[in-house]
Amino acid sequence: MRRRTMMIAAMLAAVMAASGAYGEETMNVHTSLSVDARHEKVLVTFKIENRAERRVWLPRAIASADGLTGQLFEVHALPGGEEVPYIGPWIKRGPQTAADFFELAPHSAHTHTIDITPFYDFKPGQHSYEIRYAGEALGDVKQLEATSALQTEAVRFSHAAPAKVEQ
Numbered sequence: 001m002r003r004r005t006m007m008i009a010a011m012l013a014a015v016m017a018a019s020g021a022y023g024e025e026t027m028n029v030h031t032s033l034s035v036d037a038r039h040e041k042v043l044v045t046f047k048i049e050n051r052a053e054r055r056v057w058l059p060r061a062i063a064s065a066d067g068l069t070g071q072l073f074e075v076h077a078l079p080g081g082e083e084v085p086y087i088g089p090w091i092k093r094g095p096q097t098a099a100d101f102f103e104l105a106p107h108s109a110h111t112h113t114i115d116i117t118p119f120y121d122f123k124p125g126q127h128s129y130e131i132r133y134a135g136e137a138l139g140d141v142k143q144l145e146a147t148s149a150l151q152t153e154a155v156r157f158s159h160a161a162p163a164k165v166e167q
Contacts, residue, residue: 027139028052029104031150035131035157041117042159044073046133046152049109056104057138058150063102063112068119072135075120078128078156088119098141122161130154 028051036043048063050056062072071086093100104110122129132154136147 027054027056027137027148029056029137029150031133031152033131033133033152033155035155037157037159040160040162041115042120042122042157043113044116044131045111045113047109047111048104048137048150050104050106053106054139055106057098057101057141058104058110059135060100060102062133062135063104063110065112065114068114068116072114072133073116073120074132074134075116076130077123078130081130084129085121086119087121096144098144101138101141103141117161122159124161124163126158126160128156128158130156 030049030051032047034045034047036045046062048058061069068086068088069091070088075084075086076082077084102110133150133152135150137150138144138147140146
């Protein structure tokens with residue numbers, strides 16, 4: 001019985017990993033990733049559902065950016081788990097403001113696709129990878145320091161990168 005209780009507690013903890021208390025209500029969001037790695041591109045689709053009665057805010061970088069300005073995803077080569085380096089631009093910014101976040105209404109969902117191919121150093125040839133998003137969300141845009149962690153489950157995919165041209 002104790003083992004079953006521990007398993008249920010662990011499952012609840014995993015479900016609530018993207019939840020955080022704000023005010024008297026709970027942030028109830030569900031996140032997921034999917035990958036389309038055909039045609040020599042790696043297209044990552046991020047989906048978030050706000051299942052709560054209040055608004056939540058997401059970083060604009062994951063919600064509406066066309067490209068990356070910093071490492072949004074954790075990408076690892078398989079087998080072995082070697083990190084795939086982020087090679088895209090790093091934009092140095094000041095403190096975050098409300099303008100850096102995208103509002104997600106109660107009981108709504110948002111989906112956004114980003115081509116990450118030019119931003120990560122994928123090995124030439126056919127290889128297997130694993131990707132996840134580890135970021136944050138806000139329950140109150142007036143409290144920018146009160147973020148809650150968001151993390152997707154890891155998604156495995158195979159990608160065939162072209163051979164690099166010597167210059």
